[in-house]
Amino acid sequence: MDPAPLRLCVIFFALAATVFQTSCRKERKVDIATREKILLLGNGGEPKALDPHLVSSVGDANILRSLLEGLTTFHPSDDTKHEPGVAERWEANDDFTEWKFFLRNNAKWSNGDPVTAHDFVYSYNRILHPEMAAPYASMLYFLKNGEAYNKEEITDFAEVGVKAVNDHLLVCTMERPTPFLPDVVKHTTWLPVHQPTIEKYGTMTEAFTDWQKPGNHVGNGSFQLTDWRINAHVKVRRNPHYWDAENVKPNGINFYPIPNSYTEEKAFRNGLLHYTYIIPSNMISRYREENDPSLRSETYAGVYFYRCNTNQKPTDNADFRRALAYAINQETIVKYVKMGGEQPAYGYTPPSEVGYKPPNVIGHDPEKAKAFLKKAGYESGEDVPEFTVLFNTTEEHKSIAVAIQDMWKKTLGIDVKIQNQEWKVFQQTLFDMKYDVGRAGWIGDYSDPTTFLGMWQTGDSNNYTGWSNEEYDRLLKESSFARNPEERYRILAEAESILLDELPILPIYWYTRVYLISPDVKNWHPLLLDNHPYKHIDLIPSGESGKEEG
């Protein structure tokens, strides 16, 4: 070899070796973050808003949980329990129709203003106000006249069952007996907003104003908003005015919107995240084989299903929807497409420990499916008018949609189209009901079957299917007056069997939460509803994470 290229080669390899060495020695982003006690979380899609009255997705609720605190708050290891939040203590009357919340004196907003009972009244007025058109207002229908006010049947908010007796006593009068109210008020929709801030940047009912921008945002949670860059990150840092500030363990949290699970998994592997929102199905088996302790798999109270638009052909026909439902092979999807240990959904409400026995009647049955298709008036699948399955852009949803598309083709001979939309656009399309069949997932908001069943009542703001059944509505109302829990669960099961007979929804599987989490993250306990109160989470460097991967 000619000496000149040889020398070049030597220089090149020497350089390459140096670069390689320095890259090995370099501290990873998570290690720095662990030292500074900043939690780096993958958080699914870009948040729609940081306003508790406008959001309905899990990722948005995760961010709001750090920024705002409700009357009660989440327990670090048990989602059926609740911890005191802004309210120090609470009590109900004998039949659970009136609840008194005693607010602590030292609760403050992040600008130093005290949090009072009036703030809560203002917030509940805001979310229930018809002009606000809050997508999740139905969570406050527990309040007396809440529904009537939201649907413009009454116009005076004074008639709604929430009163501030003084600055530190909030009284909620319920529409029906609600023994689980302290569980409900943890939810995003029941969080307070700061009146002067809202009104500085717009009127009370104006949506998407500048109040939710960093610098303007005022919250009462353990953290305050410091930075929000679209499609890059949302950063929250310690709120010095928080009443329990000395017990808040992390100094801050960075939420990263990473809708592509493959990207997210790579980011985790390269030390950019402490925690992934999900994990791609093809990587689960690899992590299992390596016995990697970062992989966690937990029961999660949620159901994955398809909504059918019952206002238009062909999905307005119940027999046609039944044909679609029975042609889906849930076992195949769970076993070969999802692969995360999910349960095939034979019903709608996920199996839970509270004692509710949901009817399980759905399941793969090609003969039944074909019979229902005939009954719906279609000789073969080719006669069915064209329709589209809509899903938000992720690889998992696409794989499932493609698998179901092929099942419908094989079993029923129907050629459906599938289409994907970006998460924000997708939510709006669903809200406007401009779809035929749409992908959906529902995670329980509190530990009770009504969190799943309530949304299918006529005109519920999360219904989006146009489905309405008088008997179903009646049974749901009746259930809240039941004498004992067994009686109540029996009535709810009866309602659910109507839902599973009419099938405005096509159940697919019950969730299992599979995700990756760094061993540095402590106190991250498995939770049925996955609502982690961030203030308890600690970051302690574990020896193992120091070494470079690969």
Place this chain on the structure above:
Amino acid sequence: MISEIHRHGQDIEKGSSLGRDAWLRLKKNYLAMASLWFFVAIVAVCYVLPLFPFVPDPNITHPDLQSQPAFTSATSMEGHDVFYLLGSDHLGRDIFARILYGGRVSLFVGFLATAVSLTIGVIYGAVSGYTGGRVDAVMMRFVDILYALPFMIIVIILTTYFGNNLWLLFVCIGAVEWLTMSRIVRGQVISLKNQEFVEAARSLGLSRWRIIFRHLIPNTVGPVIVYTTLTVPAVMRLEAILSFLGLGVQPPNASWGSLIKEGADRMASDPGLLVYPAIVFGLTLFSLNFLGDGLRDALDPKSSKD
């Protein structure tokens, strides 16, 4: 008499056309010839092979037979016997069949969008160049404006308005790709329009359109052909980028671009999903580029010495 001339004619060296000269020159360029045959073979395989029954339906799923390696035969749980030449993807679809059908889409987009850009670009450029003056200035500034618009943003806006649609993709790509073509043709026409044959045509009283279409455009054919062979791969690459962003073909259908995207996501567990379509796509792009280079040298021997 007549037979005499005829015999003479055979003795005289036969006149050689521009095309024949170019073809002879091209034949000597082995790389370009290999590329030509490779490209013809790819087109034939993508369009003809799926007509035979042994190539399976690219969209049929066998979820229990996912991620099979190449050369696997298996029986699915539904009792279908399947043979995977290049393995299967995460839903048990045949990668070989998907590459063939994806190739149909990619090549179709490539040719159709190129045809659109060719038609618009050549006519626009020739008219602009021949007319000259103020018309030329206005027409060329319009091209400059279109050049300045960011392509991706236009496509994203169009897809949100009209929905994802393969035809829209052709229109979008064609509408962007004609710009360079029109500039090239305009330059050629300007250099040709004062030559004697055009003057002659004009003095014979031919109409403007006849001069443009019969005399000028045929003389620009060299650069146009070269640029066309380079446009086809550019367009296929654009389609791949759009499919990569999820704006191109809609699932379950595939193009080479969308196959490569799916493969890139799963490359850690299933390298075949990325490697096979990437090889085919890469080789096709290479062959078209080599062919374009070869054609340029063949049609314009002076430029090859640069």
